[in-house]
Amino acid sequence: MAQPFPHIHRRPPRILAGLVLLVIVRHAAGEAPSPEQVEFFERRIRPVLVEHCYECHASDSVVLQGGLRLDTAVGLQAGGVSGPSIDPANPAASVLLAALRYESLQMPPAGRLPDAVIADFETWVAAGAPDPRTGGAADTEQAPSAANHWAFQRVAPPEPPPTDDRWRRTPIDAFVLARQVDAGVPHAPEASPRDLLRRVAFDLTGLPPTAEEAEQFEADPSDVAYEAAVDSLLASPRFGERWGRHWLDVARYADTKGYVFQEDRNYPNAYRYRDWVIASFNQDLAYDRFLVAQIAADQTDDDSDAAAMGFLTLGRRFLNNSHDIIDDRIDVVTRGTMGLTVACARCHDHKYDPIPTADYYSLYGVFASSEEKPVDNAPNALFDRDKPVEPAVFLRGNPGMRGEPTPRRFLSCLAGDDAAPFAHGSGRREMAEAIANPDNPLTARVWANRVWGWLFGRGLSATASDFGLRGDPPTHPELLDYLADSLTNDGWSTKRLIRRIVLSSTYRQSAVGAPGAAQADPENRLLTRMNRRRLDLEQTRDAVLAVSGRLDLTMEGPSQPIAEQPGTTRRAVYGFVERQNLPAYFRTFDFASPDASSAGRAVTTSPQQALYFLNSPLMLTSASALAERSLDSATSTDDRQRAVRMFRLALGRSPLPAELDALLSFVHDPAAGMPGAGPDWRFGWGRGAAEGDAVDFQELPHFTGDRWQAGDKLPDASLGWVSLQAGGGHPGDPAHPAVRRWVAPAAGRLAIDGELKHPSDQGDGVRGRLVSSRQGVLGEWVATHSQSRTDAQIQVAAGETIDFVTDCRANENSDSFQWGVTLRLDGAGSQRRWDSTSGFRGPTPPPLDCWGRLAQTLLMSNEFLFLD
Incomplete structure (x- = not known):
């Protein structure tokens, strides 16, 4: 049988030196734009320059107008006869922006660009005009090659380096230890039993263990007991809720369409896709089948997959502009599953990755040959049209300027330039199977890297959705290949991959490194310790409700409000996500933007976060409930016992003697019992x-x-x-x-x-x-x-x-x-x-008494809000 990916090369067993050289070359040229800045430029800035500016301001212009070239970073910065295009000292006054606003020069002369496009340029210039185009020559260099890039090489199962260190529990540890030994940096000691159980419980289920569970594990922290705890967490229905939320970030899930005109803004059945994702993780649906169902459920034999295609149909509606909707679907599929920024090739050949514009329009033809139809009790699904569309390249991304025809087929950098066109209908099922093929060098690597990143706070490659030539190479390439190979050999089981990782000594390390490790490995690229992590929005909210006894574990069903009061007390994954106007609560706690596939969440620290814990009805009500929960017949007359019980409920352990003294001093302080001011x-x-x-x-x-x-x-x-x-x-x-x-x-x-x-x-x-x-x-x-x-x-x-x-x-x-x-x-x-307008609010709990304030203090502590 012919190989589906015949030209994918086998990588030499050791590529570390080449990767280090790549990093050195990148940094020798100066500080490169961040992945987010590159994406913004490629999606919002370069297409506009190509369509509206290159005709008069590029190396191949018949007449170079005003001596200005905009097809290179150097040319844009240098400017033309009117001076530099960008003014670093006063970005808002830059000549480029003035021309776009029609304040002085009027560019482009054919007509002023839309305000939203000008706003994108203002944002870009204010950020320093980060431009990934390198060199001073015209930006028309040859298309990059995949021949020597690590991500395009066939996954080859590497042999774990030999080691006799007793620290090694799994092959993962051998790969990590080899790097640490080479660098002369020791690994950290193992985390305490309580910290380890809390870490793995939050990572696998998003909820904290109880004090009783922690004490039981502390009494027997053996490998056998730990494995039993891991297996129990993986089997819990809470697992799918936690890991389903991870995937929903990738899938840019929301319950609304974004800005639309004269139609219902809501997706009434969006939640059924969310519920399908959660159920799939709980059932440990093979990841390859998980992907095929979301791309081509209309062509599978399993009726239970009907909701899966919400992956494609629940994106932004772009005022129902079909070209933008298809672009969004191409982006979520290629970045989400393979870590390739194919959407950058909409207007021009990709400038960094081996993706010609023809490849973009091959996939465009697949989606243009699919029509969206309603499905009973499910999000809309895609179905093949009776007659497939024969796509052609849109010159500079303009649908009115059709270029050479291009067949519907898979990406040439993976399938080869002479790959056969898709033969069945739209080709969507064939595309899905090519993505999920174990010989595809990207899919298993990308998923293994995402899983690692969600467990460690950072992937082996930091650019989880960009494995292209400008993405960050993995810190441990052989380890990434080992994980990817294990994933496919284990039947694409996500649970087995997670289990393999969390049982390793690498995962079990303390967040406190060995002496000198932080200085020798400040970014923890050698994995010399566990990364200290703050709980995310969902973990924080669910943990607050759990320890206060208010968490409703009902599964499935329509999304409920969580940003306003009274809101649901169900888990945050069941919360209503408003795409166009993401509530301040979501933004405050770094929720992933639902506008596009998200590679990971930002982690910020802001005053609004502390103010939320001090003033929000959710926190005040939960603090009051925790105080009430700490009161029972045994503690009703004994403040010491009540303080201990509250501490154990909140933090999962008994207080130390000094901590208990501080708790009692707080509740016995006359000022602590004074009621707060009522609402204004x-x-x-x-x-x-x-x-x-x-x-x-x-x-x-x-x-x-x-x-x-x-x-x-x-x-x-x-x-x-x-x-x-x-x-x-x-x-x-x-x-x-x-x-x-x-x-x-x-x-x-x-x-x-x-x-x-x-x-x-x-x-x-x-x-x-x-x-x-x-x-x-x-x-x-x-x-x-x-x-x-x-x-x-x-x-x-x-x-x-x-x-x-x-x-x-x-x-x-x-x-x-x-x-x-x-x-x-x-x-x-x-x-x-x-x-009176901004002061309008829903129900506000009564002021907290001294015990309620103590509960609130515990819920705001770093020990509660951080792992490790």
Whole structure:
């Protein structure tokens, strides 16, 4: 039988010297752009230059206009007769940007580019215009070759280096130890039993072990006991939830489409793809079949794979521009499964990797020959069209400029230049099988590298989605090949690959290295210790809910809100992901962008993270629940026992004597028991507010997610239409006005600026009144199909309430209103501001007592939030 990848070369058994030379050459030329910067340039900047600028500003231009060349980094920086294109001292004033904005020169002359494209150039220039194009010659050098690049060589099972070190438990350790011995850097001691169990539990399930489980393992930390713990974690349904979330980052999963026009923004069945992914990991579905199902489930024999093609169909909709949708699908398939940036060849031959534009349009033809159709109880799926599309190259990426035809076939750098065209329908099934073929040198390597990265915090190659010529070579190439070969020989079992890794001594190392290791190996490229890692968004949230006893382990089903209150207490993987407007909570804790396939998550430290732990309803409610959970019949009268129980619940161990003394000192401190200030804004309804009267304020009891109201439905049987939203609301009948109450936190002079609007052209309008609990009615305004200013300045005392009362006048028909208010309080040498719109919120837990504050402190500790 013919070899499917006949030209893939066998790599010599040792390639380390060549890889080191590659790194030296790259760095000798100066600091290279980061992988993220290269991707931004290739996807957002270079295609625009090619399509709109090269005709007049490139080496092959008939006339080089203005002496400016934009087809090289050197030419762009040098500029032309108008001076340098980029001004490093003042990027915003760069000539290039001024020309694109039509502020001076007007480029391109055919018409101003869209604002979004200009914004991309502004972002790029502000970052220093990182340009991966090297050299001063025209950027038209010969296509790179795969002949000598490590990632394009056939995976050859290497022999583990010989070693008699007792530290070695698995062949993985032999590869790691050989590098450490060569460098003269010792490995770290083994992690403590508690740290090791906590590490592997979070890595495999995303949840912490209990104190009892940790103590049991500490009593018997043998290899047999550890293997039993690993097997139990792998068998847990929590495993699929954790590892399914990893894959969803690669698959750029979201529950919405992004920006669309006049259509439902939601993918109503997106969650079924998520549930399929979780189930696949729990069942240990062979990775090759896992990939084929997601690309060509319509052509497999397993009906249970119907939801799998959400991998392709749940991306951004790009206002339903079919060319951009296909580009997104090419990108998620090639970067996600093979670590190749094929989408860079949409407008031109890839400048660094051996991917000609013809290869891009071969795959374009595969997806253009597939049509999207709805499927019962599943995301939309792709099906082959009756007549396949015969693709042609779009010159400079322009669909209106068709070039040479190109057959639907696999990438030439893998299948060869004379590879046979796909013969069955669109070719999507053939493409999927070529990706999942064990002779494909990329697929198993890329997956093994991703798995390693999720377990260690960094892959053997740091560029998990770019194994091309500009990607980072692996620190341990033979080890990566060993893992890739093991994966395919084990029937593409992800669980067996993970088990192989976590049983190694390399994985079991402490995060505290041997003396001198940090200085000799500062980036830990020799794996001389375990990387210290902070819990990610999902681990943090799920752990907080777990230790407080609030975690709901229900599996499957429609996505639930987790960014607002009241939110679900299910695991974060079941949270609703909004693609276009990713909530601040997700961004604060470094969630992967769902706009494109993600190679890994950033890790940032920001004040917003600490403020979230201090103020969020989730944290306050969980701290209160943990405090309540620490209280039982045995601890109700014994503070010492209660403190120990809380500490064990939160951190999985008993406190040391000094720690216990600190805990008791905290709860016995009179200041710790003082209740915190209540919320500044409250939302309800009320009677009263006649001349000199205070409002009989009642809080609205039901929050829908964006509105306070009386019950599940409007109108409510007792309170009618009364409701409040961020920008306004609706009053009830004359006896039930809507009331937004503000509580003064201190004495001072209060300036109120606002505007009451009645936008409807129906009804008799609304009346707004400003009522102080101390001073009575401060003002009254009416808005009927109009707006009225509602400004005032008064002196307030601490605790004084100011009620913004809106009533319906004669009846509540067509009485939706808007009332935006800003407040400024000057007093005691300081100034504070409030805004009624941004201050709108859902339910807020009551202030924490001393035990609740102690619980909150434990949940904010580094020991809780970090592994190792």
